[in-house]
Amino acid sequence: MSGADAPSRQTPDAGLASVPLRAGESRESAARRWIAEHGDSLWKFALARTRSKEAAEEIVQETVLAAMQGFDSFAGDSSERTWLLGITAHKIADHFRRARRAESPRSPGISPDATCMCATCRGMFTEKGMWACVASKWPDIKLSAAEKTEQAEALRACVDALPPGQSEAVWLRDILGIPASEVCKAMGLTDTNLWSRMHRARVALRSCLETKFGRRKEKGQ
């Protein structure tokens, strides 16, 4: 794992931006307000990622507790919802790191070059940086609802196979559609860290989906 994807060397929430209390609001009343106003969003995010109600509940609990502890340590510079989703993303990543350690200490996940189907090429590019393989055309984007759902499920499986940290960034940025600047603040990343992380994730997702939708052929064939 390279620098941009490495787990934070600080405490899990240390990189998170925060929001101040509203005037006259205690931590407890702020937390109750977060649960009332943003609980559904946090729950749906955690449930979509983990597909386990128990795990989702644990993650939302950890999120609210971390937010209660952390919110006055930082300057608020992102929306409250994004800030909370950022904490949830960290907690989800921690959940999967723990789960992967428990299942397989050397779980490889997917890597961008691992799924190249060519007999001869070893990655996407030649040594000179030109395309080694031209990927196949995927089924039309204008699909029926059933086909689109099926493809979206394939994407979900591929996102699940990404390293923790990358998959959360993909959820926040490419699935929930949160602006890049907000994702950076919520996840405690610089612009270049996010770009690099998103690029690696998208290339890996493309390779993963290529094995499901397409069939690579060697350039020139």
Added chain:
Amino acid sequence: MIRFVRDMARVLTMACREHVVLFSRQLDAPLSPGEAFGLRVHILYCGGCRRFKEHLRHLQSLGQTLALQAEIEPGLPADVRERLNVLVAQAAKKN
């Protein structure tokens, strides 16, 4: 104008390995006009990059479908909400 030409020339002389980085970055931040134009010219003659860009669009579209699927799921269940509020009250007492 000089910057536009310089950026465009840089993009046109890049290897495709670097073009794909720019295609991805374009989804997160605007490129300079020269870089964006250079990429548009490049995909006119590069089938590999054209396909890569097509796949990125496809990924974005499927991402939106996943978001819609997640959105129609029921929200925080009442029992979980209740347990959360109890937890918040306990945490507030500790601090």
